[in-house]
Amino acid sequence: MRLLPGSLFGRLTLILIVGLLLAQVLSATILLRDRHEMFRRSIGVDLIDRIGAIVNLIEETLPADRKRILTAFNGLLLHIEITRQPVARPGVGLPFERHLERMLREQLPRHQEMWVHLKPRHFDRRPERPPGDHSDETPERDRERPWRRFPRPESFQIQIRLHDGSWILFEKRLLEALQAWPFKLLAYLGTLIVSVIILSLLAVRLATRPLRTLADAAERLGKDLQSPPLEEKGSTELRRASAAFNTMQHRLRRFIEDRGEILAAISHDLKTPITRLRLRTEMIEQDETAEKFRRDLDEMEKMVNATLEFMRGSEQQEQAGTIDITALVESLQDDLHDLGQELEIIKQGDISPYVGRPLALKRCLTNLIENAIRYGDSAVVTLKQDASNLTIVIHDDGPGVEEDDLERLFRPFYRTESSRSRETGGTGLGLGIARNIARGHGGEVSLRHGEPRGLEAVVTLPLRKE
Incomplete structure (x- = not known):
């Protein structure tokens, strides 16, 4: 089975489309990787650094002054409060939960009790892990479908036990636009691909049209030497090709015409002596030799006429x-x-x-x-x-x-x-x-x-x- 199309238009189109698709897929992959890295940093390294600083500040602050500090750090996307009992339940052992917990323990090595819990937007049917199970084993379904390893949470909660026995709760709301699939970006890339493909098809069509014109002219020339010459227009290469084609057609036509003129002259020059020989044959004694002369002359005349017919069959003046x-x-x-x-x-x-x-x-x-x-x-x-x-x-x-x-x-x-x-x-x-x-x-x-x-x-x- 041929993988490449037979026509030049098809081959150029295939090369352009494959090249464009590969370029767009590579660009989209790079953009999505950068975007995912930004998402991880926004709810990962940057936030963990901030939480670590707040916890250390709370530990060094008197209980009476802690409320003022919490008020200063609370905002629309981050809520902080101190409770006597833990409020957030432990996480179910999602890879991203374990990742955040490891980072948090590195940031706060003196705090041993802490929980990280992601609150997904949609119901998660995966079974919860038992509390304290922090193994790195990824469920079989997560290995088969790696895109499920990073869910789209509504928020996540981090609860850390302070040295005085109280618990500090951090609840970070996550913007949906930050973690959702970038449909606008994908739509933009799709529109760009379609537009470029359409323009490429038009460009390839315009580029190969002169070749089709040249091929059609060559086919007409094989059937009719009197076909009109090609217009010498377009790019430099096309004008040169058209001029060379017209020159070839003119030379072929002139060759046929010259051959016809030569044959006409030969016919005239041969028929005259044949006629003289026929007249002289009539004047000699009519015997077997004279009859043989006449048969030879008839054959010569027939061959001359047949040759002229053969050459006329090659001409296309009608x-x-x-x-x-x-x-x-x-x-x-x-x-x-x-x-x-x-x-x-x-x-x-x-x-x-x-x-x-x-x-x-x-x-x-x-x-x-x-x-x-x-x-x-x-x-x-x-x-x-x-x-x-x-x-x-x-x-x-x-x-x-x-x-x-x-x-x-x-x-x-x-x-x-x-x-x-x-x-x-x-x-x-x-x-x-x-x-x-x-x-x-x-x-x-x-x-x-x-x-x-x-x-x-x-x-x-x-x-x-x-």
């Missing part, structure tokens, strides 16, 4: 239009019927109009159908279409060819007369012309063995909008 493929094949069927040849047409489903070059496609199908009839008694054309391709299968009932020759038949002037008919062999360019035309439409022509015998030529043409 304008594209909407073609009714069914009507086109039926017109070929009528033409063959007039010549006494049979062509059967099979339609598998609806065939929608195709956008292409009409004359070129007619030449392509004509070559394949005539080739099938030439090497078999008849031909069958099957038309079918799916969501992306139009497929035309031409089947003959001839002797077929060897497996190794299926691809060689497309080579110019290649014929397998050992396996096909020798009586009506062509020049060996018909299949090559058909393939050039199909490839000019972005399609393909291939050969395969027919069932139960014969050969099948399969024309695959991609569907495109008009």
Whole structure:
């Protein structure tokens, strides 16, 4: 299974999103650790230091003056009072209670009797530990769910026995906002992540759009050399790529045009001496030698014309239009019927109009159908279409060819007369012309063995909008 998406847009998006999520998770972890440390200090070290100082001050103060001191230290969040009997019950042995008690004993080593009790906001179902059980064993449930080790208390009480036998009670109220989950912070981080992801998607889309434009232009170029050039705009790299692409397209077009001009000149130069030779042949004595001359001249003329047809099949100067493929094949069927040849047409489903070059496609199908009839008694054309391709299968009932020759038949002037008919062999360019035309439409022509015998030529043409 591929972990990375196939497209550049998908890969860049995945890299950005993963990087952003990791950065935000790391930032949130650091913030929450700092916040937790602040919480522990606020109800831990700082408060224990203050309680230790107050206890030492009370121990050194006369009983008559203690009330005045307590009044001075009492506030909204901290309540202090002195009682004859202990008021707070011992804690249940929560890890944080034991942590505070250890700190308090270090601060007040001369005071042995003290209790620390957290008052949770919600009912705690954990069983209480027996008084005096200060073991550090953490309950199994706390080990499995460590977030429960630090409850959200409403307040906590610390009661310490003074040297005169009385008890001093400290009750510290805890602000809920200080210990609650920082939902505002998490909401801010979530909003930030979503916003950055959306902006990143837009940025990646804008950055990869020129690549899609370049890919589409390359695909159009493979089907039509006359397609409009790319606009040379955007970043420096994009303008350079567009300019290089346009230069390549211009050179390809000029190469095709130059080749056509050269072939036209060759055709003119060859046909003239062929015509002179044909006239001179008529002037010599009509015997077997003259007949051989005429056959050679006919073959030369046929090869020249076939070569020109082959080169024209590679050109794409004809304008594209909407073609009714069914009507086109039926017109070929009528033409063959007039010549006494049979062509059967099979339609598998609806065939929608195709956008292409009409004359070129007619030449392509004509070559394949005539080739099938030439090497078999008849031909069958099957038309079918799916969501992306139009497929035309031409089947003959001839002797077929060897497996190794299926691809060689497309080579110019290649014929397998050992396996096909020798009586009506062509020049060996018909299949090559058909393939050039199909490839000019972005399609393909291939050969395969027919069932139960014969050969099948399969024309695959991609569907495109008009």
